Amino acid sequence: MQLSLVQREEFLARLTTNLNKQWECILSENSLLKRMQSQPISKELYAQYMIETFHYTKHNARNQALVGVVASNISGGYQKFCMEHAAEETGHEYMALHDLKAIGIDIATVEQSTPLPETETLIAYLYYISATGNPVQRLGYSFWAESVYGYISPILTKLRSDLKLIPSQMTFFIAHSDIDADHAEEVKKVMLQNCRTPEDWAAVERVMTTSLNLTVQMLTAIDCFHS
Amino acid sequence: MQLSLVQREEFLARLTTNLNKQWECILSENSLLKRMQSQPISKELYAQYMIETFHYTKHNARNQALVGVVASNISGGYQKFCMEHAAEETGHEYMALHDLKAIGIDIATVEQSTPLPETETLIAYLYYISATGNPVQRLGYSFWAESVYGYISPILTKLRSDLKLIPSQMTFFIAHSDIDADHAEEVKKVMLQNCRTPEDWAAVERVMTTSLNLTVQMLTAIDCFHS
Amino acid sequence: MQLSLVQREEFLARLTTNLNKQWECILSENSLLKRMQSQPISKELYAQYMIETFHYTKHNARNQALVGVVASNISGGYQKFCMEHAAEETGHEYMALHDLKAIGIDIATVEQSTPLPETETLIAYLYYISATGNPVQRLGYSFWAESVYGYISPILTKLRSDLKLIPSQMTFFIAHSDIDADHAEEVKKVMLQNCRTPEDWAAVERVMTTSLNLTVQMLTAIDCFHS
């Protein structure tokens, strides 16, 4: 069953509603995110977070491109999006490294470190859903990741103030919040064009929910590991 | 640094101790496993568990063989183990299907079902650690999976009694508890031969701990989904 | 041993000399290319060539991106080049289809056709050298492919005249000769930056020579198949 554009927009609206609900739940229940909103954020916690960010970000361009490499029967437009998006995401891990260096962390140690198991699980999941299953499903990850700043900007503002960071010390977050506003719109457009059946939207939602949950599990692990 | 055989046996003993601790913790804290030990186990719960088992078991021979396909610089003996072990694991998902049919579940529906996200995450993790990283690390999964019956046999006995199952209705568990006793010994031998450095043992332990945790998360999800 | 920029430029000059020699040899010895220079080119031969071009071009963006997906220890700049170049190459197979349609060939039949074994061998080789070995080696393919028009433009001019084609019927060749002039310069720049050792240049030359030979074998097979 091919959905009309109006129907696809309804699916997109429902996806947005469900993402809002998931975030509401996360922001009110995750102990780390709650504490970050109410208590001073330590440099150590931020550093640990950026280390894990370095680890998974290294794989994002790769798993994004992988969709375009392995999927057959995808539109030329969607394949091009995968490759272009991968090109844009390439090297973003260096921003994480830059910001770690800016707060005095030894970069060489970070580069040789092993990610937390929860970070590795997130990485594994993103490769798996990029290499197998419905080729549009990775859009579910992009959908929440590119719009994350709408949800976490109060925390980022507080982080910046707590740690007295200036913009040039937060390139990862600042660059992403700029880039991702455009990306978020593009991701929606690509979804409306390429998610043509209810099954496509179900696959996208499944990956959205699961990859956000795995990211929250990574956050929780950072908190445990750090404290 | 190459470890002596005596040192390797110490690492193996420590691994066993740590696995015992992890299981103790799981059996005393996981609400599903606790309830299964104290209250009657329902057919529905067992069926849901076997459905997820069907899903991840389908991938076990594949990710096991993948180690032998992609790893370079592995010994001929270890590569042969990967291929032989994969051959032995091939088709075990049909035992899960058989047992589901034996308790009246419609097989066609099971085959077309989507695994729970937690099951998919476990599958993704096993492919990832098989395709990348230290080639011996998947042994950490085999290590606990092949010795699982020592830890869960009281639950299996209770399950069999609660659901009044006869052996021919439990081929998956019975076949595995027989096969796996041999496998467990073989896995230990392969580890002693091929885990030559402290880094090898650390990689094995990491995968042991993480894959068992992901399996417990799958169990918890089965419980939530089912109730 | 890290080469100086001057040394790299010497390697590049030698690569160019060797490519010139290989082409000289091909143009004077390959019976198809010789006949195309001396006798009228038939529509059937051109069509068969464009069909095989359709088949292998479908894979070029994919195997280019694959380098960026699988290679570790590559510079951020080279990884970005792989992804961007893949994005640019995406969908070029549709130009081949367009041109086939423009000369009256049934597109649906082309899309369902099986490539010649020689075309499949070329495709297989490009995936293999993209997924394994020295990560810079695929540049050896780009190096000759992006500069191909300098060698074959007399044949293309004759083709256009023999078949009385107008530019809008030859989008694949015309678009590529425009795009590729820029690409050729970029490929050289990327090679000078990323081919740092004699081993890197040897790997590049090996892939250059082999992939051009496999392409010539494809041409020869087209000729046999067609006549």
Next chain:
Amino acid sequence: MQLSLVQREEFLARLTTNLNKQWECILSENSLLKRMQSQPISKELYAQYMIETFHYTKHNARNQALVGVVASNISGGYQKFCMEHAAEETGHEYMALHDLKAIGIDIATVEQSTPLPETETLIAYLYYISATGNPVQRLGYSFWAESVYGYISPILTKLRSDLKLIPSQMTFFIAHSDIDADHAEEVKKVMLQNCRTPEDWAAVERVMTTSLNLTVQMLTAIDCFHS
């Protein structure tokens, strides 16, 4: 269209006939094989052949297992065959090394050598047809490779006599001629069970013809390289 067993046996008979024809053509036209039949075979030529054999044999267990790893919708029986066959083929490259050592070749040099481009092309092709396309098609390679001794045994006998080799110096050929007699029968059985449509048989024949041709191209390259 599902073929009956009788029809499958007809396809198998035709495959055998076509393989006979291909070999007849190779044995009467390939200059290397002709010379090996009529002139003394040099140790250098044999060594070069065994070096290339070492290189491609290293990949045979891997690409065989890959079929069982990536293919979905294959029968449990065929998947098990892939894994078991991979286990049996594992480590055969060490026989090639053994035989090279037995005639005084330095093994370390061989292990670090680069295969000829033609050998690499064969390896690339076998991975490609194992990872993509019709999952039964790799049987076309096994079909001729396991029955090769019927075609080349006169050459092997002459080789043994020319170089005055004793059986313990020819483990690769002797072990394979023993093992492969059984394998050849098993491959036929597996084909009759799993090649169910004319398309399956066409894919098998295509891979048979192409992989044998690529092997002959490797032979020719050994001859050129050596002389």
